[in-house]
Amino acid sequence: MPLSVDIRVRYAETDQMGVVHHSVYFVWFEHLRTEYFRKMGMPYAELEQGGTFFPVLESGCRYKEGARYDGEVKVTGWIREPAGARVRIDYRAEQESRVFVEGFTVHARTDAAGRPGRIPPDLVAKLRAEASPAGEGPSISL
Amino acid sequence: MPLSVDIRVRYAETDQMGVVHHSVYFVWFEHLRTEYFRKMGMPYAELEQGGTFFPVLESGCRYKEGARYDGEVKVTGWIREPAGARVRIDYRAEQESRVFVEGFTVHARTDAAGRPGRIPPDLVAKLRAEASPAGEGPSISL
Amino acid sequence: MPLSVDIRVRYAETDQMGVVHHSVYFVWFEHLRTEYFRKMGMPYAELEQGGTFFPVLESGCRYKEGARYDGEVKVTGWIREPAGARVRIDYRAEQESRVFVEGFTVHARTDAAGRPGRIPPDLVAKLRAEASPAGEGPSISL
Amino acid sequence: MPLSVDIRVRYAETDQMGVVHHSVYFVWFEHLRTEYFRKMGMPYAELEQGGTFFPVLESGCRYKEGARYDGEVKVTGWIREPAGARVRIDYRAEQESRVFVEGFTVHARTDAAGRPGRIPPDLVAKLRAEASPAGEGPSISL
Numbered sequence: 001m002p003l004s005v006d007i008r009v010r011y012a013e014t015d016q017m018g019v020v021h022h023s024v025y026f027v028w029f030e031h032l033r034t035e036y037f038r039k040m041g042m043p044y045a046e047l048e049q050g051g052t053f054f055p056v057l058e059s060g061c062r063y064k065e066g067a068r069y070d071g072e073v074k075v076t077g078w079i080r081e082p083a084g085a086r087v088r089i090d091y092r093a094e095q096e097s098r099v100f101v102e103g104f105t106v107h108a109r110t111d112a113a114g115r116p117g118r119i120p121p122d123l124v125a126k127l128r129a130e131a132s133p134a135g136e137g138p139s140i141s142l
Numbered sequence: 143m144p145l146s147v148d149i150r151v152r153y154a155e156t157d158q159m160g161v162v163h164h165s166v167y168f169v170w171f172e173h174l175r176t177e178y179f180r181k182m183g184m185p186y187a188e189l190e191q192g193g194t195f196f197p198v199l200e201s202g203c204r205y206k207e208g209a210r211y212d213g214e215v216k217v218t219g220w221i222r223e224p225a226g227a228r229v230r231i232d233y234r235a236e237q238e239s240r241v242f243v244e245g246f247t248v249h250a251r252t253d254a255a256g257r258p259g260r261i262p263p264d265l266v267a268k269l270r271a272e273a274s275p276a277g278e279g280p281s282i283s284l
Numbered sequence: 285m286p287l288s289v290d291i292r293v294r295y296a297e298t299d300q301m302g303v304v305h306h307s308v309y310f311v312w313f314e315h316l317r318t319e320y321f322r323k324m325g326m327p328y329a330e331l332e333q334g335g336t337f338f339p340v341l342e343s344g345c346r347y348k349e350g351a352r353y354d355g356e357v358k359v360t361g362w363i364r365e366p367a368g369a370r371v372r373i374d375y376r377a378e379q380e381s382r383v384f385v386e387g388f389t390v391h392a393r394t395d396a397a398g399r400p401g402r403i404p405p406d407l408v409a410k411l412r413a414e415a416s417p418a419g420e421g422p423s424i425s426l
Numbered sequence: 427m428p429l430s431v432d433i434r435v436r437y438a439e440t441d442q443m444g445v446v447h448h449s450v451y452f453v454w455f456e457h458l459r460t461e462y463f464r465k466m467g468m469p470y471a472e473l474e475q476g477g478t479f480f481p482v483l484e485s486g487c488r489y490k491e492g493a494r495y496d497g498e499v500k501v502t503g504w505i506r507e508p509a510g511a512r513v514r515i516d517y518r519a520e521q522e523s524r525v526f527v528e529g530f531t532v533h534a535r536t537d538a539a540g541r542p543g544r545i546p547p548d549l550v551a552k553l554r555a556e557a558s559p560a561g562e563g564p565s566i567s568l
Binding site: 152153154169172173176180185186211 | 434437438453456460464469470471494495496
């Protein structure tokens with residue numbers, strides 16, 4: 001099931017073009033991930049304390065329109081079925097009917113030292129239960 | 143011809159994983175673009191004042207290893223032949239023989255109001271003169 | 285009357301010391317100001333469109349403890365009685381009974397070109413109606 | 427002896443007011459500190475690895491004019507005589523004859539767990555040798 005969070009655009013997130021800087025959407029995607037992990041009953045802070053990290057392997061974004069200061073942006077994420085040690089999440093950021101960006105991140109499971117490893121089975125089960133099928137939500141390729 | 147800049151990693155650019163936050167590489171790519179435009183004799187600040195903007199249409203990055211605080215990172219960019227109103231730049235960030243990330247951005251030419259338009263012929267000529275052929279430098283697809 | 289907002293700490297806001305980077309509190313203070321202006325019936329985005337800006341003249345912060353990733357931080361602001369073209373706001377960021385920082389900003393009213401000018405009388409009236417007396421809330425000097 | 431570094435203003439550091447966001451100067455001050463510690467023969471990354479941290483206890487800044495994208499800003503720092511476990515550094519950011527801001531930070535020495543402790547004698551000696559007397563450089567109080 002996709003999850004959405006509402007994010008109020010901060011002044012510091014704009015640049016002199018008058019819109020949100022293009023790097024900020026990745027920070028918002030991460031904000032959404034934090035809420036997603038919490039919703040699945042495995043807060044990311046606790047995962048890290050237990051030695052499970054999900055660093056970003058790939059990131060991508062397609063920009064359609066710039067979000068503006070003080071707008072309330074809805075960021076939605078779609079977790080995809082985990083494949084081996086990897087999991088992909090797709091995102092959309094929008095306000096009412098205007099889509100600002102669509103993007104994605106791919107994560108690998110590592111330990112605290114950065115060594116790759118399998119996603120623990122209970123996490124795989126939770127990710128699978130939450131995963132959206134291909135075809136639902138955005139899924140850009142770049 | 144590719145261009146490189148050396149960037150000293152700032153403390154504020156790290157996160158609690160002890161490495162540079164994944165969104166920061168896009169800021170470094172932009173830093174490199176600024177130097178690239180200056181080298182081509184068309185500082186981006188002056189282009190904007192003249193009504194020529196190159197907002198980001200697409201961005202992508204593949205992460206191999208995390209850069210660390212106080213490291214001196216070499217960021218290199220390869221401009222590609224402009225196609226219509228678009229231009230792509232590929233990037234690599236590395237330190238000595240270790241590659242941290244490879245990425246790219248695609249830009250469209252717009253005016254101050256965000257309306258798309260052709261890249262002025264003199265800029266096209268400068269971009270073409272600087273462009274690296276496909277096959278030189280990284281060129282990831284995601 | 286003071287105003288509070290709850291801010292969820294983002295991963296990107298931490299640094300390799302494992303706590304929120306000290307510059308981030310100023311971004312949170314600004315987030316609180318945005319909500320404060322909205323509460324007073326004069327959204328800052330609209331003020332700017334009408335030619336009224338409140339750039340920061342002075343900022344200060346005293347750090348007691350570092351906020352951590354995923355914590356829900358309560359940021360509270362106390363507007364002080366405007367004096368001439370200036371207005372001061374004091375802040376506290378805390379979680380349950382732990383105070384992370386106390387800080388302040390002083391703002392001047394300018395126009396879009398940065399020229400100082402008087403705060404329009406209707407805004408002065410709204411700021412006065414909202415102002416907290418000296419002695420209420422933090423008020424650090426550095 | 428004061429130390430200066432030249433910092434090229436990044437696009438991402440501006441906000442929609444068209445100038446550098448007020449929180450960014452603290453990141454530049456930190457950049458200067460990194461170079462200062464290196465100059466003193468004790469790179470901050472190595473200090474941390476050895477268990478010596480200097481987290482920020484207080485920060486302050488007075489803003490005179492906004493730095494602009496692509497400007498080359500000279501940031502200068504003046505270390506003050508350490509007092510007990512604390513050390514203060516004053517800063518100025520300027521371009522040619524225009525001063526953008528003056529600020530300061532106060533640091534305490536702690537260990538990795540955040541426990542305060544004395545500054546090791548060899549570091550005190552290095553800081554003292556580098557310290558500028560009161561009266562040299564800016565020294566704002568807020």
